[in-house]
Amino acid sequence: MFESIRNHKKYLMGFLMILIIPSFVLFGVQGFSDGDGRGKTVATVNGEDITQLDWDQAHQVESQRLRESMPTLDARFLDSDEARYATLERLVRERVLAAAAQKLNLYTSDQRLARDLQQNEAIASLRRPDGTLDTEAYRQLVGRQGMTPEMFEARVRADISVRQVSQGIVGSGFASPAIAQASLNAFFEQREVRVVQFAAADFAARVNPSDAEIETFYNDSPQLFQAPEQVDIEYLVLDTEALQETVSLNEADVRAYYDQNASRLSGNEERRASHILLTVAPGASDADKAAVRERAAALLAQVRQAPDTFAAVATANSQDPGSAANGGDLDFFARGAMVKPFEDTVFALNKGDISDLVETEFGFHIIRVTDIKAPEVKSFESMRAQIESDLKKQEAQKLFAENAEAFSNLVYEQGDSLAPTAERLKLSVQTAQGVTRQGQPGSGVLSNDRLLSEIFSAESVEKKRNVAAVEVRSGQLASARVLQYLPARTRPLAEVRDAVRTQLVAQRSAQLAQEEGAQKLAAWQAAPAAANLPAPLTVSRDKAQGLPGPVLNAALSADSTQLPVWKGVNLGSQGYAVIQVEKVMPREARDAQARQQEVQQYGQWWSAAEGQAYYETLKERFKVRIEVPTPPALSAAAR
Template structure:
């Protein structure tokens, strides 16, 4: 049968065509027929956001964040919380886009043009005639995968969306009385006395048995884990390693000496005197012409009698710093004077007088009085510095050439680092006790999160293959391999018995301190006269915690003002239990006028943001926002 079909392919295709097409005509083609469906994760105004949309948006956001912060740990961008934050931003953008459409928010051409001009990179493209350099503009937006037209359309859309909340937030205001009521409570002061029940004071009362320690050890295995570790070897390609492998040719070194001895010897210095007739660059043209004419008169005078230059400068120069010295400016090198003056002085021979030189200060007549040429050091004197300079230059060029060779070699010969080390004359280095997280005291590459992630990848651990070449700094690359791997394990009780006892005693001591503190607080609340050990009274405020821990300050400021004195207690765990007595309440210190205005402005901003968020929540309800995936809950460790 199949042989028959092969011989009559065209006929078979025609018959299949007749059978399949009518079924589409009668039944229709499902819109998902040609595409795989993706689960819906959120819905805004009846429009779906799919899992694929979410994944793509999060990838783009992660790429953007990594580009902005290259040293960021990539794992931070892939947590459930980070991914959900991306979904919430997507929903927010959709809500505001729908609101802008339904409210007919539009961006005028003039508003768009003004906003574009506010972007420094675009403003820099303006030509003298006021138009924008089109090609440069196109090149500017191209890395974003956009054309100028697409960029402007996105900008127009963003401006329209921005108007949705701007109307609410821009019209928000906070009266002085309103701000005062809130800020007075925020900066309120309270007189308090405290006493700390320290766990250390109760440690002697804790006498654990072997059974107690064994039970604690079994109940808390995570506390006695030995982290996974690896012994690794690695090779580093950097300028230092390349510089060490470079041997300089003697002829090249001598040629370099001949070409650079003047530069290496130092700068030539010149000594000059001048006569200055001042004329501000902003002065009227007539005034500048008058000053120039005066300078030309003096030039003619000193050219007739060069020996009189100093005397003429003393009587006529308007430079207060040099006139008294006959115009002498002492020695100066290139870069010390304004450009026109410098060029004129360095064009003269010793004893020559310049033409009139115009600068922003006015008009100068310059006499070159001396030239100090630096001594040219010998070849042997400069050899060390020339060798260092040449090796640095060659190392930089060589790095650009061999970086690709380094990357390819560690990948193509992945079972050993020896080939790349031999090829590029690199040293194989070793380290023990390397963990997934950077540890203090280890060399630079072993503190790089990206390199450690590569070392502890499944391929590197299971197959003992080389990692990829990882760039861990400017002109610095590293590749490594795991030689020996020790997985994480719970250490035996005998290994950690002292640690088990220490932890057990610390926890029980903290528990006893808490119980004693709670009992004393309850008793003193009934009979304040029996309170002992309280500190001297101090005034505490949120901005002046008086070295008290933040939880204690929060508890003190939360005590009601209706019945004073009042008592509160805070469990600080290993730091003990704090009992605090609130004696009285006082208003906050009156701020200076500038600080008061700043606080009011900050409060107004808070209020504006709050109104913006409230309006956004209203829009979410109006446009029937639905999240189809639950918000991730924080782990116990995070709490």
């Protein structure tokens, strides 16, 4: 059936157009979008729904980002309820801040957008040797994210506006040194404690379960002994990095590249400049702006007549608080550090030149170039390795772009095997056994959520056809085909008997440790003199003395109004601990530098807390409602 569809797809498309176009005329776009499978509503912000599809797509993007930045990250973490819920919370936060930015009329100027894009390393790598942007490569870069350049730039502009919402609060927060020190002293208070731990492992020798008990535990807990569904697969990868190994270079091309780019490859030219700034208030009238220009022109005439007085004139007249006190000096900077009109002027002047008036979003500038630091041009031999690497990378990117469409089409059209695609593009078919939905951590391709989702789809498992090409990461496409499928199953007792016994012994050992610990606690509380306790430890939040987190928290949170005080801590599978808090002491003294650093850190915490409080206010203002229950682990952590 599917072969018939492929062979007659042109006629089928024409037939579908005949059916679809009248439907749009009669029912409109809304009639189709209402049933578009976006799924149930999982959250609402400002009256707008976030659907299951929105959530799934956002988590897919977030998972991919984390995999690329941390290749060894366990795939099971990304698939957990906690990780997915964290993605939903981030998605809600983005929508809340976007609504606030719109409400506050926060707008990102073209200059600010350009500066942000210039700082994007991925975009910067697309510049040609002459410094111009390779627009086609830029279009392909954003196209791999499913966007046009206009859509991408609109998203970046929106992101910048959104950041302004929280930065207005976080950037203005502060805490006085007195308050900071008082809070920190209380937080890092020391306590002298005695701790007795009842480790579960110490009770394991007392546990000797019978065969009947092992079988009962196995039957009562089958979920602990599940073998997940697995597949044996073959897969194919089109990779830019691998393509680099196939590229051979011509010596003449390498030399020509050096000749054309020697200055750029040797490093960025830096310039040192001083300026006099007269600011123009936002929304100033034409008359006010003209008056500022007139004052700036008078200062320009003054410094041109006596260039040596530039620093003194800047100190007396410049309205740039960051440089006026230094005679207007801005130190050395490279291209991309200043707004474009300012930068273009600086890099067009010679050393010692004074510019005409330069107008920017900040006001009117008078600029003097005081020094030029040009990097020493490196020799061809010293740059050969880097040039060859750059050229191979560029050629590999071209090859990837040329082959990507063929790869995608071939794995679809020749769906019964990956061999035709491998033969056509000179790739190697690889195999993997026992692949689960969680993938193989650290394996790159086989830890990609999107590819795994395609592999375990019903059609892939049942039909055993090539899955659609998936962009695993930038510059890497992959497809796979299921060779054998093994459904999830409960492993037989004979296969997991040792594991069952180990888990049963661990569970009962922990119970014995907890019972013993609770009994000792009661006895020692009744007769403290009979307690045989170890030497005391001095602990604090920054000096745990090797104590487990729950034990340390219990010791520091115990009511110290009547000392000594006893507490018992259930450590779950680790056992039990008994604590006696004997003494409360002030924190250790800090030198002046350490105290200053602590106050700065506290100020950052305080600003972050104010930012979070502001966000909670915005959530109420925009009527945020999350329909998905909080995962139990996160609920417990919040308590």
